[in-house]
Structure formats: structure tokens, C-alpha cells
Amino acid sequence: MKKVYLILIILILFMLYQVCCKTVFEKKHTEETINICFNIDDNYVKPMLVTIYSILKNNKSNSKYNFYVITEDLKSKNENLIKNFISNKQQKVIIYRIKNELPDLKNLYFAFERVNFPSVIFGRLYIGNIIPETEYRCLYLDSDILVITDLKSLYNINLGRNIVGMVKDPVTRTKPYVRGQKYYNSGVMLIDLKKWRGENIEKKVLEKMKNTDYIDKTEYPDQDLLNDVLKGRIKTLNYKYNFFVDYRYRDIKNPYIIHYLGLKPWRKTSDWLSSEQLEIVKKSPKYELYNQYEKELEIELNNMKNMSVK
Numbered sequence: 001m002k003k004v005y006l007i008l009i010i011l012i013l014f015m016l017y018q019v020c021c022k023t024v025f026e027k028k029h030t031e032e033t034i035n036i037c038f039n040i041d042d043n044y045v046k047p048m049l050v051t052i053y054s055i056l057k058n059n060k061s062n063s064k065y066n067f068y069v070i071t072e073d074l075k076s077k078n079e080n081l082i083k084n085f086i087s088n089k090q091q092k093v094i095i096y097r098i099k100n101e102l103p104d105l106k107n108l109y110f111a112f113e114r115v116n117f118p119s120v121i122f123g124r125l126y127i128g129n130i131i132p133e134t135e136y137r138c139l140y141l142d143s144d145i146l147v148i149t150d151l152k153s154l155y156n157i158n159l160g161r162n163i164v165g166m167v168k169d170p171v172t173r174t175k176p177y178v179r180g181q182k183y184y185n186s187g188v189m190l191i192d193l194k195k196w197r198g199e200n201i202e203k204k205v206l207e208k209m210k211n212t213d214y215i216d217k218t219e220y221p222d223q224d225l226l227n228d229v230l231k232g233r234i235k236t237l238n239y240k241y242n243f244f245v246d247y248r249y250r251d252i253k254n255p256y257i258i259h260y261l262g263l264k265p266w267r268k269t270s271d272w273l274s275s276e277q278l279e280i281v282k283k284s285p286k287y288e289l290y291n292q293y294e295k296e297l298e299i300e301l302n303n304m305k306n307m308s309v310k
């Protein structure tokens with residue numbers, strides 16, 4: 001009988017030890033640098049800089065940032081612009097070219113050719129490989145986004161047993177091929193890189209990509225893949241962390257992160273919105289806000305240029 005008690009006590013001590021380790025880890029976590037990841041080509045350099053500018057403008061907690069830029073290729077002029085802007089802001093930037101550094105990617109180009117999107121969109125699926133193993137967490141952001149909050153509290157949300165945190169996608173959810181399923185938008189993704197790597201998410205994605213029937217059925221291939229592979233392991237985040245500016249939705253006052261769907265603010269026209277829909281979207285004060293941030297960025301970039309001339 002005594003032996004049983006002893007084993008029980010040891011078991012309880014072991015469990016307590018585990019819980020303590022976990023809290024220590026979580027506490028340590030809040031002190032870390034914030035890793036942000038983007039996935040772009042030359043066309044999205046300026047919009048991404050607006051997003052970065054918006055993050056740093058609202059960095060009330062004075063957090064340190066590492067910006068990871070995943071790309072296929074970039075003009076050197078653009079690469080320099082990104083590097084100069086971010087280092088001027090005393091933050092770190094790492095540019096990663098998937099074509100040079102992921103040789104296995106060549107075997108998958110056949111899949112990329114089957115979809116109506118540039119292949120660079122798949123770059124973020126390799127996030128676990130791209131970001132150094134010493135980093136346990138990162139926040140992926142699209143570049144058609146304005147961040148108008150301090151990101152520290154989002155970054156430190158407890159994901160529990162989930163691998164990622166995402167906001168539900170109100171647009172695609174109604175499409176027949178995802179009807180009845182929980183479907184998330186991949187424009188804002190808080191990622192637990194340790195679990196992502198540990199549970200071989202990348203390998204699972206690659207397996208699916210090799211299946212041409214599967215790829216042909218997708219509408220947003222990268223987003224569909226993520227929803228599929230991460231099913232059941234996605235924590236639903238407050239919609240304010242990925243608020244859609246779209247003709248279908250009522251504008252809300254205080255979002256944290258604004259995602260510009262349909263009409264991109266830096267373009268004045270849209271290929272697929274009717275003129276009535278365009279009018280609704282353009283009336284959103286969120287567009288004025290974007291223009292304001294864009295102007296402020298332009299001023300900073302000009303000042304940088306003048307400084308380097310002197």
C-alpha cells in the first residue's frame with residue numbers, strides 16, 4: 001500500500017514540475033522579439049512597407065522586431081529599399097529567396113503552374129524551414145494590411161494545443177467547396193513554429209501538393225492547403241485581428257488589423273468589383289486611413305533619400 005502512495009506522490013510531483021516549466025516558458029516568451037513574416041514579389045514591396053510602417057508607428061510597447069521577407073526574387077533596388085528602411089528604424093530584416101535556398105521546390109513547380117496565382121504565394125508554407133530553429137513563434141501577415149494596434153498582446157496569445165491562430169473567413173466560407181466546414185483566412189496567422197515543425201506541417205502540405213486532382217479543386221490553393229492540413233488545430237482569433245474591408249460588410253469602428261480585400265487602396269480600380277460595389281468600398285474611412293499611412297511612409301522614404309545624398 002505504501003508503495004502505491006509513493007508512486008502517486010512521485011506522479012503528482014512530476015505533473016507539478018511540468019506545469020511549472022510551462023509557466024516559466026510562457027513568461028519567458030513575452031520577453032522575446034516579435035517575428036513577423038511576409039511573402040512578396042516586386043509588386044508588393046511598397047504595400048509591405050506600408051504594413052511595416054503601420055506596425056512600427058503603433059509599437060507602443062517598444063517591442064523589438066525581426067522582419068522575415070520571403071520572396072522568389074527581388075530587384076536589388078527593392079531589396080536595398082527594404083533593408084534601408086527597416087534598419088533605419090533600428091529593427092532587423094532577413095530576406096529569403098525560396099528559389100535559391102529551397103532546392104526541393106523545383107519538384108513542385110508543376111503544381112504552381114496549375115493555379116492562377118504567382119508561385120511565390122507558396123513560400124510561406126515553408127515558414128518552419130525559413131525561420132531559424134531558435135525561434136518558436138511568428139506572425140505571418142499579408143501585405144494588403146494595415147496594423148493599427150500594438151502587436152504585443154496578439155503575439156502572446158495562448159494558443160493552447162493549437163498550432164496556429166487565425167480569423168474566420170466570412171467570404172470564402174460560403175463557397176460550395178468549403179460549405180459546412182470551418183474556414184479561416186490566412187492573411188493573419190499566428191504560428192507556433194515548434195509545433196508546426198514538430199508535427200511536420202510542411203511535409204503534410206507537400207504531400208497534398210503532389211496530388212494534382214487536389215490542387216485543381218482548390219480556389220485559393222495556399223489558403224485551402226493550410227485550412228486542410230491544420231484542421232482542428234486552429235484557434236479562432238477575434239475578427240478585429242483580421243477585419244475585412246469589403247463591400248459586403250458593415251464598417252466597424254475599432255479594428256486592430258485592417259485587411260483590404262477586393263479593392264487594394266494603392267490601386268484605384270478593381271477588375272472584379274462593379275461600380276456600385278466600388279462606391280461602397282471607397283466610402284470606408286479605412287481607405288483614407290491607408291492613404292494617410294502611405295503618405296507618411298513616402299515622407300520618411302524621401303527623407304532617407306535626402307540623408308543619403310548628403
Ligand SMILES: [Mn+2]
Pocket residue numbers: 142143144187259260
Ligand atoms: Mn490579403
